[in-house]
Amino acid sequence: MASQSIPTDPGLDLTVCDREPIHIPGSIQPHGLLLIADTNTLAVIAGAGDLETLFGDAWLGASLSTLIGQDVSALLASAPIGGGTLMGAPMTAGAASFDVSIHRAGDRLLVELESASPAPMTAGATLNWLDTFATGFERATGVQALCERAAVAFRALTGFDRVMVYRFLDDDAGRVVAEDRDPALSTFMHHHFPASDIPRQARALYIRNRTRAIPTVDYVPQPIRPATFADTDLSDVAVRSVSPIHLRYLRNMGVGASASISIVKDGLLWGLVACHHAEPRLLPADVRLAAATLASGLARQIRAKEEAETYRERLRLRAAEDAVVPHLNDTVSLAQSIEGAKAELRMMLAGDGFAFIQGRTVISDGTCPPPAAIADIAAWTRTHAGMEPFSTHALGSVMHAAQVYADKASGLLAMPLTDGGGTLLWFRVEEVEEIEWAGNPHKSVQLDAGETLTPRASFETWTEAVRGRSRRWTLEEVEAAHRLRRAFHDAHQARQLRMLNGQLQQTVAEKDSLLQQKDLLMKEVDHRIQNSLQLVSAFLSLQARAAGPGEVADQLREAQARMAAVAQVHRRLYRDDHIETVDLSRYLEELSGDMKVSLGKDWASQMTIDLAPVLVATDRAVNIGLVMTELVINATKYAYDGAAGPIAITLEQHRARFRLIVADEGRGKSGHNAGFGSRMMSAMIDRLDGEMDLTDNQPGLRAILTAPVGAAKTG
Incomplete structure (x- = not known):
């Protein structure tokens, strides 16, 4: 269903979800148990879940070590530096077996118990399985192929009906970039989800707690008892109860159980592996641990693939620079150099158009706005960005006058030159983008009849046409623009130096000419002086001979x-x-x-x-x-x-x-x-x-x- 933009209800506060204290829900999911103990005494001071069935009525105030059957003090002493979740030994109670996880929360110890898998994965099998998929990740040719392999791997690990690799975009919205599903299900591939679907504090928890499972969306929360401990921070607890809004969101999607595994790259939330199942499904602790390990490997491979793509892009830009810079070092003027290299300059930064403006001189190549508009854009960038390169993929949103020629210049990379007062401009044409949303993004939340905030109910494909935008300028392209400006500066300096050298050579040539004239003149003077001296010497010799021996002749010879x-x-x-x-x-x-x-x-x-x-x-x-x-x-x-x-x-x-x-x-x-x-x-x-x-x-x-x-x- 295609639609134009639909305004949101001005009376609806869309930040309510961002303010919901989901890290202190005051309850847990019923598939697990929670014990809260004092860190110093290790006495149990609170809990949640059906603790009486497992421990009897005397669990409150009992020793934590006694209840779970292991020396908690020794476990805490052996904890790795830096804290984090501490895995205890499995606990057996009758025929039941539980996985034990211990967390610190201020002056409290949080111990969560989950039913262990009836057939847990052995360490060898887990390592072999992880190694197999890690090898497949390494062989992926790019980030997209890597995500597609990851969707298959996580579905095989979890057994869920649908597994999606969901990537966060610059505006915090998300997009499904890979999917593996039951063929009977409809696809969410390439669908966008608005940022409000995953509130800000939820994204922070995804970084802290890398896996989360909801075995059934219809569970009844188990409150923390006594209620005075309901403010306990459960950020690290896997069985933490989730927001009622999120549960309704999942039910609206037709999901019976869900799980999510965080993809954290360089400490930032790159994306999620979102798992959906039509029926209730448990994700045991051992499978979650394997999934977290696999997600860490996936994040490292994503980083490696992105760095490889960045490296290839830098190589391309360097090669383009090597083709352009020699033109700048020609003996002709700056404008003549740019005229000869304008096509290479345009292609270097993948622009649809290129223009150079200096005073009233405008040189252009490719698809560009009219010359008067080029002058306006150059003046606007110098006013708003100064002498720094300026880039945008939505020029009309920051320079409203540019909306008139958005088809020719929706994207702009402007580079004022420090020498000569000129400006280089690269343009990218408008690319009308058809975005498929999983439901109307402008109705991500709404109020029900009881004035309660609820998530949207429709996830049918909703298509929106986004105009006035071009392909984004990459960080590598902006860096190349900086280098190119330095090359222009160096070329300007070289041009000035050549001009000064030319003037100096002319001055030297004139000086040499004057010296030659002086040399000829002085040699002529010397020739005449030598002739005169020879005449005088000959005259003195004649006088000495004429005078004969004596004092006069001696004086003449002196x-x-x-x-x-x-x-x-x-x-x-x-x-x-x-x-x-x-x-x-x-x-x-x-x-x-x-x-x-x-x-x-x-x-x-x-x-x-x-x-x-x-x-x-x-x-x-x-x-x-x-x-x-x-x-x-x-x-x-x-x-x-x-x-x-x-x-x-x-x-x-x-x-x-x-x-x-x-x-x-x-x-x-x-x-x-x-x-x-x-x-x-x-x-x-x-x-x-x-x-x-x-x-x-x-x-x-x-x-x-x-x-x-x-x-x-x-x-």
Whole structure:
């Protein structure tokens, strides 16, 4: 029967079921017995059920250990850390045998007794049975196949007419995802049940107490006696009486007996194994224990299958990212990159449509709203979500203006970019969902003629069309959107870096061009200076020959030597790649070579050189070269009375200072200090911020120039 949404009665409080104290019902089901004892004295202080038939009238106040025939203190001492249910030894009373379970509830001990199975499952048979079905669970290819196998396994274990695997949805409603039933029964497969069918406090008890059985829905509750203990918390008691509303709910479904086993994954209630039987049916404690163990294995397999599906989804998304990211790193603009990769971007997050908006630029692919609507959606997401990715599978419910184009954009994943002010939008089209409910979900509870809250009476298939929704965005897809935004940020940074590198390369190229022009200009200057120096040197040589032997010729030759020193530094200056600095040792060595040529073979054979490498500024090298030239000239003039003799030239570096030493083995004097050469040398030494020491070389003179390697700081 198909229908539109039917409003609920505004006067009906649907939260009454959520507030019902089902954990303290004050009674138990009649298929079991309950003893309540004081934790300290182990004296029985209350009970429920037909205790007189089993223990006689004197059960109240009796010793708990005496009544159940076992040392309760020893059982409590051997209880595992963390508490929980403690299984006692089976108790025999006449021909009857009972399973014994002990629970703690504050300062009270709760002991429940249930009739033991006439043919209990042996430990070996139970383990073999569990192993068989666990192997089948492992071989299931996915969660759906796993649930289908679980329905078959639990029906074989419990023997109920119908077994359903019921999964909770995000809105706390539930859906039957697997079913195994008697062929004579109608199916509930794929049916939805509203959240009100299983109230909030009932879901909490399902996590705490993993199995529950109702052998017959027509039982008469057995109250706790004395009534002053009716407030005892029976959350862990399997024979706890259930809500009268729930019993009417089951009767309305045509169920005679029921059982439920919780599927708890990571501490949360993933779903239930719901068992229904048309006639009364007991589910013994040993079968419930086996069912709980099987449900734990089922939960682990569900987790493994879901994690495998998640892993495959992440692999798919990573592969899609690997195909998209190279497009983002192109040298073109952001909009051009997105234009070239828009189809891949759409398919990466399984969107029916994709759009990029930046200012007035709109790029789209697939099924999208009009450009004006895209701009409105982008502005709305930036207002409501800021710079964080935003996702919804029901856009019209949060942005009412979007209901107009729900057929194109019921689902939205929006990702504002941190760089450039653009927004990426993925759209999913509306998927009209036909939901089959087990009865009208809008009539899940109602009031009877006596104003008593009752569950709905009809469970006939009720179909509802849900509109305005799309496929949901998965957590993995939202995570991929976060990663994609980082990739866009990195691509933007790379694009900016490439632009800056381009500007820098252009600047460097312009600088290189200017340096080349400067180099050509300076080489031209050097060429002219060298020509001028050669002309002056040739003129001095001609004048020396014309003057003949004597003081004038000697002075002209000294001037010629000084001109050679200047010419040499210019040659070194424009031959090196680094014109700002020169290797002083190399420069002085070449300068000494020129002097050997000008002085002749006799002097050249007597001169020795020992120069350590020292980098100095070019202008300082010129001054040092002139000083060395003057010292050598003085030695040739005065040390040996015009004859050739040994001259040693040494260059040393001591941290930030250097020493230039010119030593001879002559008569130990260098002439007067008033000549042109001496005045020029003093000026050079001052410019070097150095000092000159003349010492005895034993025999001869040792002239030592000491100065900083670099120019002295000023200011």
